[in-house]
Amino acid sequence: MKITINEVAKLAGVSKATVSRVMNNTKPVNPEKHERVLRAIEELEFTPNPVARGLVHKRTGLIGVVIPDITNPFFAELVKGVEEVVREKNYNMILCNTTHNMEKELSYLNMLKDKYVDGIIFMTAKVSPEHKEFFRKSQLPVTFINRKCDDIHVASLDIDNYQAAFDMTTFFLKRGHRRVAIIRAPLTDKTSGYERYRGYQEAMRSYDIEPEESLVMRSNFKIESAYKAVKKFLKEQQPVTAIFATSDLMAIGAIRCLRDHHVQVPKQVEVAGFDDIPMASYYSPSITTIRQPIFEMGRKATRLLIKEVNREIIKTRNVTLPYQLILRESTLKTPVTGE
Amino acid sequence: MKITINEVAKLAGVSKATVSRVMNNTKPVNPEKHERVLRAIEELEFTPNPVARGLVHKRTGLIGVVIPDITNPFFAELVKGVEEVVREKNYNMILCNTTHNMEKELSYLNMLKDKYVDGIIFMTAKVSPEHKEFFRKSQLPVTFINRKCDDIHVASLDIDNYQAAFDMTTFFLKRGHRRVAIIRAPLTDKTSGYERYRGYQEAMRSYDIEPEESLVMRSNFKIESAYKAVKKFLKEQQPVTAIFATSDLMAIGAIRCLRDHHVQVPKQVEVAGFDDIPMASYYSPSITTIRQPIFEMGRKATRLLIKEVNREIIKTRNVTLPYQLILRESTLKTPVTGE
């Protein structure tokens, strides 16, 4: 039913080795036979079976992409970047959605290894010992996004989350805010949680303000979770004049909640986010945020990975990308005058 | 370096055929040898090479998923649904992002066929003759989402887009609106463009209003495009009291634009969307919309496809799912009294 190299060889009157040579330009072939083979291939609409090829070459042309949540615009954008390069380089992408669940991460990792993918792009909250163990054993090329990992030999891409959070917080402080609250992700999340929180704390201290525990709202990465956190905060705590949400999605949840409780943004409370997902500029009010080069991160990570797959020499295995503070309506009130 | 079935056979002191039998439970095996094989597998941490298996079985365990834009929350949600079932059934998903580009669709389709995927979930604006040709020739199991296609033998899932748009428009008309504008997608998009537009027109006619061309704004699926369309509309046309955006993303672009031009939503103009993406309920104002069972659609489509792959009997190959009108703030003004 399906055309194989044998049919082509027969029709062209050559051996299948010759057909293979023609297809792959791997060795010189007599021009006339060359022509006949090409014609036969076209005639039969032959396309080589990649599975058979894979068996010989131990390559599948597959890249595994492991992310926590495809419905989070941050990851969607990232995946789009990955996809572009993967396609360009003639690979295909296996997408794995882990719903922030470590069991799934591990099980997917094993699945991917068993599927013989050529490399993995991996995003997780926290690189656990199990993860490291996996990467060490599997010997698979891996690149991390959003996460550094020094003790195992993998590539990684991220921005300086600490410094960015520091800058964002300082932006508030510089304009006179003193009670700056933070909505943070779980600290188990190294970058989005821990690093950004640390940046906030240090910025506060740099203004001689000891960060109060009461100014911290805990949330995961969902809009709804931030909404609830703010609701609780409004009920239990003294008012603040600024809230630093450590992701745009959380900022949206926060703003929505504030408005539902008749707190005007930015008039009464200013809010900032992090990431600069597309919605940040279209939300109303539009959201002041830290722009990460998300799409570019996806592209760069993939290029890096594919180099690794091809055992090319890589100069810098760990890349830190630039970020940018983007001012929008959610912080557009006239600067507060400090005490 | 990598453990193969031969190592296992040797260690267990049996032939590799026996190992294969044990792994696949394909034929009875002497209990004692059975045990030895199992032990050897564990000892060596052997996992069979799926590529080799694939070569024999002509199965790859791969499902291709072709979508226009992963950063569109509608598709992201869909993919999440697909992923869940794909994983559950022990397949893997190859994600293909076509950026609404037909060249890419076709090229991806061919790539997927060449990769020997077991089936394809396909989303496109319009099923072109080239597409049909492809599906006819490839004989690959395919299921369409959001699109019916009668003349070729494929499964499909969608909602009644015509009726839903009719209902949405009628909702406005019933409450006294007469000048109801529409933001529509290109008519080349069969369901999101054409069907929804037709529903709008017929609803207008059912109220004895001949739909005016001047009430139609043209947009693609991006927020920004709707923003621009509304901006142009405000400049050139008489005011309206209601706008039916045929997707939530377009509704967001519309609302944002109206507010930027100091038109209050819903006070001066009511706006409705379509799809019910998560952001629809968190935007401010929250958006009245048609809820499509997006996630469920993804799951159902995948189950259907996998049945098809396994040549199971399928009762209904073309499924129409229910939708629901969801009322939110963007249309919450006191009902307009008609003329």
Next chain:
DNA sequence: ATGAAAGCGCTAACAG
């Protein structure tokens, strides 16, 4: 019940 052997479709080493 089980091992030997053939073969899935392709590539690569070898000999000419």
Next chain:
DNA sequence: CTGTTAGCGCTTTCAT
């Protein structure tokens, strides 16, 4: 330059 041959790692007759 080119055909023959030997695998890649697994499944599946086919004998026994």
